[in-house]
Amino acid sequence: VQYKKEVKLNNGERIDSLERNGYGIIQNKDKFCFGMDAVLLSGFATVKKGGTAVDLCTGNGIIPILLEAKTEGSRFFGIEIQSEVCDMAKRSVELNDLSDKITIINEDINKIEKRTFGKVDIVTANPPYMKEFHGLKNPDDAKAIARHEIFCTLDDVCRVASELLPDGGKFYMVHRPSRLSEIISTLKNHRLEPKRVKPVYPYIDKEANMILIEAVKGAGVELKFEKPVIVYKEPGKYTDEIYEIYGY
């Protein structure tokens, strides 16, 4: 496969095709690989024509890259605290020649400054899902940092999203259903009112394992509980919905 630009790959890295706009993404199974959660979130979020989107905890930049491909937004930002993972994201932006639309910033989300982004229309986040991390052997473990609330908590993510957004601005998050009750109370604490919930079931007869949430800053209480996403028809075989809507 030929991508727009050539970039240097480090040890353990590979380029995977996104099967969309001819885009590729740099992955490293020891550091960061995107999952179905990022794909579903970027299908669930919408960016209006000319709009600006900020992705918190962007990892290898999968969400800004997919949003750039799928929407008519103009400006996309991705914030990632881990410098090595962030570097993968920056090189993926280069690989697809998207530097005029996507900016990747190596920063702690708790330290970013609102004025960096101009007017923000939406914020997205596929944050660490797990609350505590017992037995962390190596504090530099990139995968542990992506999965556990080591450098940012649910409250941080919601607070920062709310700070970046104007009233009426939208925050999209994918998270674990086991934390739904905390998620809803934390969003509300930051004036982010849940407006759409879409549960994701691996199979129709199993418990949900992900939840997609859209919250609107300063909105009234009234929520739509959307039709579920069912991921697999049978083991290894996606449902038509996943193939059709999400292009995988």
Place this chain on the structure above:
Amino acid sequence: VQYKKEVKLNNGERIDSLERNGYGIIQNKDKFCFGMDAVLLSGFATVKKGGTAVDLCTGNGIIPILLEAKTEGSRFFGIEIQSEVCDMAKRSVELNDLSDKITIINEDINKIEKRTFGKVDIVTANPPYMKEFHGLKNPDDAKAIARHEIFCTLDDVCRVASELLPDGGKFYMVHRPSRLSEIISTLKNHRLEPKRVKPVYPYIDKEANMILIEAVKGAGVELKFEKPVIVYKEPGKYTDEIYEIYGY
């Protein structure tokens, strides 16, 4: 059909079979008829052997009667504020000769006394779903009272459930998904932690129109998002799940 005892029917009343234990229930389409929500709630709730269950806003007593039929609980209470509807419930209990197990009380849930019930294991509620009622023509309108928060609010229902339950006791409620965010924050305000959420979709490709919630008093935060209930396969035809699990 022959029921256990004979009871007097008032104008506009009929007896419908519950197709379970030979039970019937008195209904009146101008006052109160039970819906799929009550049936699903009584399938979702569990009462342990010898346990006591209190149903708030019981209407014609459908939930205590179905729980008596489906569980090994010993004592069932139903509280209903509307005297005419409550009288239907009392006669349905008689009809099925269940007066030794089911007690129907004509009272405002805000005025009931905890000691009336002994140790309560679970509380159930299929409360009025709608927040406001504009244009109420007749304050005695039984159906309006069952549907709108005229005599009891979501907060009342959750507060009373919490008062009746010991720590570890379970509260089961069916409600509208549009109010999920309020429901979760109200439950938490009364130390009722949501533990199971089960969305009900009329069809698999439509928005959810009901949500079943189990909350446990004083429990930790961690929620199971159960497989969805899909009600209809095609218009007028229930899914196998509804036929099998709920017996209709």
